[in-house]
Amino acid sequence: MKIALEFTPAQSPEHQSRLRYAFQLFCAVYGHEPILDSTKPDSADLRITYSGDYGTLQRGKVLRLQNGYRPRPLARPVPRPRCFREDGTTTVLFYPPENSAQVDWLAEVFEWISCADEYSICARDSVGRIPFESSVFGRYGLDGRIPYAALAMWFLQRAIRKLVPSAEEKAQAPGIGLTHAIVCSHDVDFMPLGYFSVLGRLLKNSIIALQQSPSVALGIFARAVLFALGGANPLQGGAQLARSEQKSGITSSFNFIVRHNHRRDANYRIENPAVIELMRWLQSTGMEIALHGSYTSLDTCNGLSEEFEILQKHGFQPLGGRQHWLRFSLDRLITAVERAGVLFDTSVGWQDHIGFRAGACFPFPPYNFAEERPARFLEIPLAVMDQALSPIAGEAFTAVAKLLASSRMYGWGGISLLWHPTAFGGGQLPIEIGRTFYDLVNARSEWQDTWLSARKFLQIVRHRYIEVGLMDRDWGASDQC
Ligand SMILES: [Zn+2]
Structure with a gap:
């Protein structure tokens, strides 16, 4: 379906750029056609708007999102996530809505996809990576196995379906035959690359494994011995x-x-x-x-x-x-x-x-x-x-x-x-x-x-x-x- 996105003049160019990006990505995943030209909103099946001005909102279906997102310096971490539950499905929100307003789902998508929070993290492990414990998942005990950005898109699509019941429930795959x-x-x-390179690596691997599991280390060592005696290269x-x-x-x-x-x-x-x-x-x-x-x-x-x-x-x-x-x-x-x-x-x-x-x-x-x-x-x-x-x-x-x-x-x-x-x-x-x-x-x-x-x-x-x-x-x- 064709969806237009409308901003309010109060949203800065950077604010709009970030939400537009999240919107385009949502359209790419679900197979919607975004109408990004603000002069052509009438060609859309639905408008997602941040404008509170109902008086000027013309004909057609309109989904009004709460203007929840607040751009912040990259050195500042993401707001604390709060639990959110609707119709039996639970997620977390960085920008919980006031009263009964519709969640700013595009802001939620943006925070996840941009990984903005990672830019505020100074901690590094011995390799130079951000430790999981310091990430938003580690700090707030979030389950990294939940695709939160996809979940936010799912909630957004559900809000759209309440206005346009014929809209698909699921994201539409981009290829024929692809599920x-x-x-x-x-x-x-x-x-x-040779006997000694393999043997050396096997012994090294068994020493590394020793720190985590003596039985795994022993298994590797046994395979090293077998290999040394002419057995298979594992x-x-x-x-x-x-x-x-x-x-x-x-x-x-x-x-x-x-x-x-x-x-x-x-x-x-x-x-x-x-x-x-x-x-x-x-x-x-x-x-x-x-x-x-x-x-x-x-x-x-x-x-x-x-x-x-x-x-x-x-x-x-x-x-x-x-x-x-x-x-x-x-x-x-x-x-x-x-x-x-x-x-x-x-x-x-x-x-x-x-x-x-x-x-x-x-x-x-x-x-x-x-x-x-x-x-x-x-x-x-x-x-x-x-x-x-x-x-x-x-x-x-x-x-x-x-x-x-x-x-x-x-x-x-x-x-x-x-x-x-x-x-x-x-x-x-x-x-x-x-x-x-x-x-x-x-x-x-x-x-x-x-x-x-x-x-x-x-x-x-x-x-x-x-x-x-x-x-x-x-x-x-x-x-x-
Ligand atoms: Zn590698």
Whole structure:
């Protein structure tokens, strides 16, 4: 349906820009057509307005939202979330309405998607990341597995349906035959380049695991001993995984590190012919080759752009990637990904929790606060990383299944899952974690999930973000082969 958005003169340009962005995103997710030209509100089926002036409100259906949002300096945290319940559904609100006014759902969407609160957090862990405990989830005991931004959109759509009962209840998927999409990804941090490199890594992994679980550490150590005596290598480099995926009919994105400036970077070098050979082979099987931004890639202005260029020089056309160790702050990440001119990023998630860091179970352009506009790339939020899962058989599967069910309930997907190639075989993580991946792959038909690479996913959804005006008309056009 066609929906117009009206502001009041009291709302500043920055205020309007932020809510317009949330509105466009809502339209992209639900499949609405936004009417952004204020001279043409009559062509809309419905108007969402912040104006309290009923006298001048003309014909047609009108949804009036409370003008609740208040722009604030980025150094100031988000207002304390308050519990909100309506017709049996519970969520939290940063801007609870006065009296019985309609919640400012666009403001709620904006706060989540922009991750504005993260800019106010000074705490960093030893890697340089914002600790979960310091996030809005940690501070207020919120459940990161609830897609709060999607829930706010759902409430908004419900308010619309009260005025226009023929409006769809659910977000309309952007592709024919697509019900719920999952972007499958693998960060290649380690490659088995010889006997001693594998043995050394297995011993190192068992020492690291000792801090968390002696039994897992013992399992890894036992596999190291078996490998030393001529047994199988439990640390995969990606080829075996790609073969299994090919057999299952899914595609995925393999993210490679191309620079080594820090001891935490990959054990391989991009110049190694064996590495290039693997990448070419993966590409030939339909897998996507993307960039795993190195540990220090955001420490310099052009670091990430240069790494994309290195991949290009080797004959690949990366469209995006993810930061190694999830080492990023949003201001640097947004600037760097835009400077590189690529189409997507998949870093916004946690390494130690599953869930929706930006409240989103759908792709979105992050908000560029420095220029008060949507960023020029899509974030495909990272909802699950292998190492965040429970080592107990069954628990990991149930946790991810529940998360995917939430995503399915509020949208059509577009979240990314990460299993490192070394997560299979019990050489780094408990062996159940690798099995969980295949259990999820096998359950996908029953759940009507489509697993695919970021590149393939973008080809299906890009038009949605262009049509609502979040992206330029030619955005991603060069990859429509
Ligand atoms: Zn990594």
